[in-house]
Amino acid sequence: MDDQLLVRRMAESVLKRSMEYLSSHEDYDEILKRRATDVTRKIDMVAEEALDACIIEEGISARIISEELGERLVPADKEPEYTLVMDPIDGSTNLVLGIPYFCTSLALSRKNHGATFGDIDAAAIAGVTSGTFYASRGTGAYLNGDRIQTADIKGKPKYAIYSYGVGVVPKWVVSLEEENCIVRTMGSIALDMSMVAKGAFNAIIDTRDRISGYDIMASALILKEAGGTLTDLKGMDMSGMPVGVSGISILGSANEKLHSKLLGNIK
Numbered sequence: 001m002d003d004q005l006l007v008r009r010m011a012e013s014v015l016k017r018s019m020e021y022l023s024s025h026e027d028y029d030e031i032l033k034r035r036a037t038d039v040t041r042k043i044d045m046v047a048e049e050a051l052d053a054c055i056i057e058e059g060i061s062a063r064i065i066s067e068e069l070g071e072r073l074v075p076a077d078k079e080p081e082y083t084l085v086m087d088p089i090d091g092s093t094n095l096v097l098g099i100p101y102f103c104t105s106l107a108l109s110r111k112n113h114g115a116t117f118g119d120i121d122a123a124a125i126a127g128v129t130s131g132t133f134y135a136s137r138g139t140g141a142y143l144n145g146d147r148i149q150t151a152d153i154k155g156k157p158k159y160a161i162y163s164y165g166v167g168v169v170p171k172w173v174v175s176l177e178e179e180n181c182i183v184r185t186m187g188s189i190a191l192d193m194s195m196v197a198k199g200a201f202n203a204i205i206d207t208r209d210r211i212s213g214y215d216i217m218a219s220a221l222i223l224k225e226a227g228g229t230l231t232d233l234k235g236m237d238m239s240g241m242p243v244g245v246s247g248i249s250i251l252g253s254a255n256e257k258l259h260s261k262l263l264g265n266i267k
Contacts, residue, residue, distance in 0.1 A: 003110070003121050003136055004124075004134060004136040006058065006060075006108065006122070007084075007107070007108040007123060007124045008124040009054075010051065010084075010124075011132065012124070012132055013050065013054050014054060014086075014088065014106070015103070015126040015127075017046070017053075018050060018088070018089065018104070021043065025042075027042050028042050028046070028095075029041055040068050043088075043095065044068045044088045044092060047088030048066060048068050048069050051064065051088070051106075055084075060081055061073070061075055061078040062074055062083065062084045062112075063113065064085075065083065065084070065213070065243050066084075066086040066088060067087050067214045071244070079112070080113075081112060082109065082110060082112060083108070083113070083119075084107070085107040086105065086106045087105040087190060087218075088104060090103050090104070090105050090189060091103060091186075091188030091190075091191065094187045100128050101128075101129070101188055101191060102187075102191070103126055103128065103130070103190055103191050104125075105123075105125050105190040105215070105219065106124050106125075107120045107122070107123040107217035107218040107221065109121055109243070116240050116241055117213070117217065117238045117243070118239030119243075120137070120218075120220070120221045120243075121136060122134070122135070122136040123219070124218060125190050125219055130194075131143060132144060133194040133197065133198070135221050135222045135225040136225075139225070141223075148198040148199070148226050149197075149198075149226045150197060150198075150226050150227045150254035150255060151199030152255070156181050156182050157202045157258075158181070158182045158183075158202050159177075159182070159183050159201065159203050159204070159205060160184050160186060160196070160201050161176075161177065161185060161204075161206075162185060162206040162207070163205070163207040163208060164208075173205070175265065176205075176265055189204070189215050189216055189219070193220070193222070193230075193252050196252055196254055197219070197222045197226035197228055198226070199254070202254045203253045203254065203258060203259075203262060204250070204252040205252075207249050209249050210247065211247075211249065212244075212248075213241070213242065213243045213244055213245045220238065223252055227255065228252060228254055229255065229259040230252040230253075231250070231251055232248055232249060232250060233263075235251075251266070
């Protein structure tokens with residue numbers, strides 16, 4: 001089975017079923033559970049259930065690691081063939097506010113236990129308006145069938161920066177934002193990283209120590225396959241981090257030169 005086609009098909013199906021629920025039910029934004037840094041809404045659970053249904057329909061078995069339900073096996077009585085890492089709706093606040101910038105993020109590894117960032121074989125980001133970004137290891141990154149790649153800075157550098165809501169903004173972030181640049185905070189980490197991959201942004205920075213594996217597992221592969229670089233804020237490679245990692249900050253850049261410059265700002 002083609003891993004790239006499989007993960008793309010499932011991500012698009014999860015988003016489609018979620019949007020069908022959104023258009024026909026008024027309780028999609030109902031908060032079912034509150035967590036330390038986020039909430040679980042009804043639409044998130046609809047997406048989780050949609051993935052379970054997709055797995056059964058595809059006739060496969062998987063270990064799922066996801067934002068809302070944690071880790072589970074589907075079907076529960078079978079040895080998993082894959083590990084699937086999903087953020088059901090990345091940008092759910094945008095969804096509730098009527099801002100069409102959110103997605104379903106899904107990563108696949110053929111390692112069915114103990115997978116890391118470096119073990120991800122295929123990934124897809126199905127966006128509600130952007131279409132689908134996807135990649136498989138060693139074959140490049142794509143958007144709706146077209147090959148994409150990161151871009152050098154032309155004119156003002158363009159950054160997606162997340163540093164709000166956790167206290168004082170780091171001085172190096174303030175200094176960076178005071179330069180002649182363009183800054184956007186769009187509300188979906190997975191889509192923003194994919195935008196770096198396609199050349200719309202030059203870098204994505206998150207300083208809040210709130211990123212989990214399911215947030216960026218798919219987009220990390222897409223960025224890498226498009227020619228970009230991703231590390232933590234100390235410049236440490238993330239390929240050995242487990243898919244269940246949480247509480248991290250990240251720096252994703254279009255290329256090594258820019259990445260080194262931004263790490264210099266941090267230091």
